[in-house]
Amino acid sequence: MRHLLSTDGLDPATALAILDTADGLKRTLLGREVRKLPTLRGRTVITMFYENSTRTRVSFEIAGKWMSADVVNVSAGGSSVSKGESLRDTALTLAAAGADCVIVRHPASGAAHRIAGWLAAAGTSVVNAGDGTHEHPTQALLDAATLRDRLGRIDGRRVAIVGDVLHSRVARSNVHLLTSLGAEVVLVAPPTLLPVGVADWPVGAAGSLRVSHELDPELPTLDAVMMLRVQAERMHGGFFPSAREYAIAYGLGEARARMLPKHAVVLHPGPMLRGMEIAAAVADSPRAAITDQVANGVHVRMAVLYHLLAGEEDNS
């Protein structure tokens, strides 16, 4: 694997290999006092974040550091970007400075694809840490790791993704990854928050992706429910009448959570709006795997860096 740009087109064997590596790293580090592996010593990883982020950035930084890579963080605000430097020039600069891997978050869909093209000659790996409303592949991988932990397997499981699918890169990455790993995905949202033609997207197995506008009938058959954040700008964008009406129709309150089977897991990519898309009591309940997602995020990102930078040469 040279880059990780999307889960669309990521073959299931590679995805499972990353998840297995993440599991292995997790076991290796469990209970260790010094959580540091020498695997990526001498490798340089640069994060370029053009959007605000806490968890993704910290997660990648810790992942790199636990693997002994040199991790450098660049943010749009404190860099030449604020002087008007183009994305291409910034990317070429970071590659020339010695980056083995560039991890990029950018508000433009396709930004990571473009950078991968510009850096083809430099040999630098590119990881998409979220591009516009397109994809966020490591989030989907950590969600898959969390589901596998909690449910034992992903194949044959039914997962609902609820909320603003239209603007969600997390939803897109999850749709592709989960269906390719054999899960059945149902997208639950008002029609205004669903991407055009989503039911016809080419995904895993035929019939593995479905759309619904009603949450309640789905709940009793689910193995997991993934709640998406409703961004403030959408609330005022006319996509639905009011926050109150949204919460009534699509929020995961306590009564709704009781309609889920006992084993069903609740996921949220964060940051959460408690009281809007998810009730505090549900977010803090044992079925919620939200902090597991964050913990798994580090291991999954370590695994991604491993497959990109150590990969074939080093299978120790």
Added chain:
Amino acid sequence: MSSLVIRGAQPYGEGEPVDIAVRDGVIAEIGARLDADGAEVIDAGGLVALPGFVDLHTHLREPGREDTETIESGSRAAALGGYTAVFAMANTDPVADNAVIVEHVWRRGREVGLVDVHPVGAVTVGLKGEKLAELGTMARSAARVRVFSDDGLCVADPLIMRRALEYTKALDAVIAQHAEEPRLTVGAQAHEGELAARLGLAGWPAVAEESIVARDCLLALHVGARLHVCHVSTEGTAEVLRWAKGRGTRVSAEVTPHHLLLDDERLTTYDPVNKVNPPLRTSTDAKALRAALAEGTVDCVATDHAPHASQDKDCEWSAARPGMLGLQTALPIVVETMVNPGLLDWRGVARVMSERPAEIAGLPDQGRPIAVGEPATLTLVDPAGRWTVRGADLASIAANTPYEGMELPGVVVATLLRGAVTARDGKVTA
């Protein structure tokens, strides 16, 4: 004595090859084996002779973005593409919304002298869509503006559009509308469809074009004015036009070469050389547009030649400017999409590339028949020739093109403007 003899060309690709003698910028004689008598001879064996092409939709970028195209470089591209007249869009900086700017563009075009450069005047002041520009003053200026457009932006306010249509009736001019309902295209990046949705690119829905075209056709019929629809891009727009023409609306329409050839499958690379407004639609739309052009529902081909600097294209998709080069690839794409599949013969090519656009814009000396006494404003095309597009080799200052490396059929061998050879064998000659 003739100044030039074109030997062995086939006018409109029909009948026996003939010689065409040119004298004082006019076709003096057409016949077999005319005596050159010392005149320059163009060996046109195997070539098709057509009336010089007329482009209703060109961005020459001067004044304002001379780093991407100038009236001179754009004129060279036009001549090499077989064009003898181009309409320079008004969205320059400053905007061509007054007589001073349109006269400048017109004069500069005359100085260069490779192609008749007709400035398009803005419909509204500063292209803001709020207040009519001085259309009458531009029409009565030395530039004799007969086409007005806010292209790049839509005259969205229905009352402003109604007034513009009504007012231009007195000027024997036409409003060329860039049909894009702005409220339906806020932040739009690509054709609203399954692919753009998957790629996370905000959608530019077909209905944003079709609803404006329908509205404008109704307005034009209501006030008895002429309307021209720029760059028709959807099957639905073609259907609206068919309906409107059927009920007697004085509406004409153009389609770009890129909407005939390319489709939204190109989005998957996120390479902004494919970014254009209106966006590349589906292959179904492209097919419907070819049929609409063949049957005349869409009247003509216009390039929407829109040069952009490399930094405005070699960037992330959403930061890129929309538009692509078109003057030198237009005919080959028409050959590829229309002539070779049998949708259009060369007589039809003359219609959509020259005669109809000249009529729409009211040009008396362009798009004329190839006949004795008519201006020797001609394009000679090698229908069997093929060439590979290299952006760096095109005459425009901007070099990025979605056709890079593509092999296309149809080579413009020579272009004549009133008897003067402006381009020959890929070189500008005048």
